[in-house]
Amino acid sequence: MLNFSYTGKKEGQDISGIIEALTKPQAIAKLRAQKITVSKINEAKTNGSSGADPEIKTFLGMQLHSDKLSDLDVMMFSKKLETMMKADLPIMDSILLARRQAKKPGMIKLTNSIIEDLNQGRSFSSALEKFPKYFDDSYVNMVKAGESSGTLALFLNKIVNLVEKKLKIIKDIKGALTYPIILLTVALLVTTVMLIKVVPVFEEIYGGLGVELPAATQKVIAMSNFLKNPAQGGLLFISTALIITTLVFLNKRIYAVKKFFHAFSLKIPAFGPLVIKSIYAKLAMVLSNLLNAGVPIIEALEISSRVTNNILVREAIARIQQEILTGKNLSELFGNEKIFPIEFAEFMKVGERTGSVDEMFNSLATYYEAEVDNAVGALKQFIEPVMIVLIGALIAGLLLTLYQPIFNMGSVVK
Structure with missing residues (x-):
């Protein structure tokens, strides 16, 4: 999956953001489904990275490490988000950066799920509700x-x-x-x-x-x-x-x-x-x-x-x-x-x-x-x-x- 930064219009208002897709045409199709008229779209680069997602390590088709996250993992994830948002980084960019830094399969899947929900217009809190094991009420x-x-x-x-x-x-x-x-x-x-x-x-x-x-x-x-x-x-x-x-x-x-x-x-x-x-x-x-x-x-x-x-x-x-x-x-x-x-x-x-x-x-x-x-x-x-x-x-x-x-x-x- 790749990230694409875009600018366009929705209901007459200028809009910009980042969307996840396999290809640029697929990204444009996703934006059109959200009733966004795209004026410019390019593959996103974060801090000089290639734009490639972190990969989950496998052996003979089997995932090597568990999806389980500890309380410490959740705390470090929260602390990273807090630090980035205090620096006025938008929530989407903060999650994208957290995903780039993710090494554990569970954290990669968690951040991917949150990004997908944010791209579909859902709130950050509703994205977290999908993971009650890590994010309680x-x-x-x-x-x-x-x-x-x-x-x-x-x-x-x-x-x-x-x-x-x-x-x-x-x-x-x-x-x-x-x-x-x-x-x-x-x-x-x-x-x-x-x-x-x-x-x-x-x-x-x-x-x-x-x-x-x-x-x-x-x-x-x-x-x-x-x-x-x-x-x-x-x-x-x-x-x-x-x-x-x-x-x-x-x-x-x-x-x-x-x-x-x-x-x-x-x-x-x-x-x-x-x-x-x-x-x-x-x-x-x-x-x-x-x-x-x-x-x-x-x-x-x-x-x-x-x-x-x-x-x-x-x-x-x-x-x-x-x-x-x-x-x-x-x-x-x-x-x-x-x-x-x-x-x-x-x-x-x-x-x-x-x-x-x-x-x-x-x-x-x-x-x-x-x-x-x-x-x-x-x-x-x-x-x-x-x-x-x-x-x-x-x-x-x-x-x-x-x-x-x-x-x-x-x-x-x-």
């Missing part, structure tokens, strides 16, 4: 607000800040969980190796001595024999996989089970406060930006509820949506929901008195971003000593259990 609504107010670059800046903050929260949570997961994995591997390799040596020694083994030692030896047996080890693996699969299935299919797990996750020491505070931060960020963009409060609440999958939070927001139609204050409604802390209600009261509810949500977002940072630090401080003690106790317990018969033999000799 809050993103699209903020773009619509930018288009309607003629300040798309400003709203793209808000979007970039919003996405950056969301990514930071996600990164903080992943960073806090990585360390304990690694330690737990190491603990399980060490325990398994000891049961399979070390315990049989002790079993052989005690068998030769003919001593009666304590109950704890017999249980450890039984666990070792269980794991060494291929059939029993396979049974353990299948049973574990079956239990996990069943729990995942029930969590997806049964609402009550899903709600139970969501409530339980918020009560886990150190981890629960981190999760709920990250939800508060993202919720406040989205509400602040949507209200600032002029989105009605009912619609803003509906969109913001999708920043989390937690059922308790979603149910609370749904109740607030219904109750706000009765004329109650937002501060009162947030205050009535136990899932939200008192800070929400207090900040809302100030916002309602001063007529700056969107600014209060922004303040809440800033407040809970700091709280997330504190919660990450608290989780790390909590997890590190707990995991070290747990691993030490596990290994020490195994060793004491294995050496207990020797200690008993010493007491018998005395």
Whole structure:
């Protein structure tokens, strides 16, 4: 596909732009279909480029790389558009330049789709709506607000800040969980190796001595024999996989089970406060930006509820949506929901008195971003000593259990 810059007239008015087509005659035919009388058309060149589109790499007719885009890809795409539009580059030229720079198949296809929609007279926001996986309702609504107010670059800046903050929260949570997961994995591997390799040596020694083994030692030896047996080890693996699969299935299919797990996750020491505070931060960020963009409060609440999958939070927001139609204050409604802390209600009261509810949500977002940072630090401080003690106790317990018969033999000799 090539890009052609054109000038002409439509309904008596001068018009110019860029259109995508395989050949110049096809480009002219497309413009005529849009009722544009072409006076001049040439193949477009961008920054000295040949005008050729970036190609998706294939091997034996198969695409080499996935179409999937990460949150970081979407953020960088938004940041590029914001930078170009701040320099007064039209949206079409900005997308064309983004496509020239695209390397991932998903980004090439995304920009091609947007360019095609823009060429057909659709808005940028409607072009983004085709990709809900990457551009959620809050993103699209903020773009619509930018288009309607003629300040798309400003709203793209808000979007970039919003996405950056969301990514930071996600990164903080992943960073806090990585360390304990690694330690737990190491603990399980060490325990398994000891049961399979070390315990049989002790079993052989005690068998030769003919001593009666304590109950704890017999249980450890039984666990070792269980794991060494291929059939029993396979049974353990299948049973574990079956239990996990069943729990995942029930969590997806049964609402009550899903709600139970969501409530339980918020009560886990150190981890629960981190999760709920990250939800508060993202919720406040989205509400602040949507209200600032002029989105009605009912619609803003509906969109913001999708920043989390937690059922308790979603149910609370749904109740607030219904109750706000009765004329109650937002501060009162947030205050009535136990899932939200008192800070929400207090900040809302100030916002309602001063007529700056969107600014209060922004303040809440800033407040809970700091709280997330504190919660990450608290989780790390909590997890590190707990995991070290747990691993030490596990290994020490195994060793004491294995050496207990020797200690008993010493007491018998005395």
